[in-house]
Amino acid sequence: MRPTRKPGSFLRIPLPDGSFGYGRVLELLFDAFYNYRTTEPDADLDRIASKPILFRIAVRQPHPKSWEPIGWREIEEHLTQPVIQFSMEVGPLRRCTIFDNLGNEREASPKECIGLEPDTVWESHGVERRLLDAFMGRPNRVLERIKRELEQ
Template identity: 35%
Template structure:
C-alpha cells in the first residue's frame, strides 16, 4: 500500500488527459497546484503558489488513486501552519481553527481562509477541474460562509 509521506508530490488524474499535482504536507494537509506537467524538481515548483491548502482523506494516496511521483523536503513556506474557518450550523458563529486550537472570529478574519473540512479525492478532483475551467465548484460553494446567518458586527445570529 502506498504511503502518505510529507514532501511527496502526487499526480492527480482529472480525466481527458488532464493532470494536476499536489504536495503532501503535515497530515492531513495537501497543497494543490495549478500546474499540468510534473515539475522536474522542487525549484521549478517553488515558483508556484498553491491554489489551495486543504485537509484530504488519507486514502487519496494510500489507495493508489493519487500516485506519488516524486519526493522532496518541504520548503519553509509549506511548513507554516494553515488556518481554517468554521461556522456553527445552528448559531452561525464563526471561528478560526489552527494547530488544534479554535478561537472566535468575525467574518473579516475568515475571508480568504479555507473551510475546515476533510475533502475526498473525488471532491478535490472536481475542484481542480472546475478551477482549470474557470467555473465555480459546487463543493467549495456549499462550504462558504453563510453571511446571512451572522451579524457582521457582533458575530451573532440574525433574528
C-alpha cells in the same frame, strides 16, 4: 527506489477531463495543491515546485492509487506555515471559529470566514473536481454552497 507518500512527496493527480494536476503531501492530514496543470504527465519536481499553491486542505487518507507519487523533497518553509480554517455552528447564532493546525483559535463573524478554508476533510474526487474547477476558472460547487451559508 519507488516514491512513497510521506510528507514531502509529490503527487500527480489525474483530473476528470484527462489532464493532470499536482499536489504535495504535507504533515498530518494536509496536502498542498499546485497551480499547475498538464495534458501529458510531468515528473519535473523543480518545475512543479516553482508553481504557486492553489490551496492546502485536509484530504481523506489513504490517497487513491491513481494519485501517483512521482518524487520526494524536503518540505519548503512556505509549506510549513499553519493551515488556517474555520468552522461554523449550525443554528440561528451562526458563530464561527477561525483556527489553525497548531491549536490557535478565536471566535469570528461569518463574514471574517469568507475566503478561508472550511473545516472539511475532502474526498479525492472532490479534490480532483476542485482542481479542475480552479483551472477552468469556474466556481467550485462545494465552496460556493459554504460561501452562501456564510453570507446569510
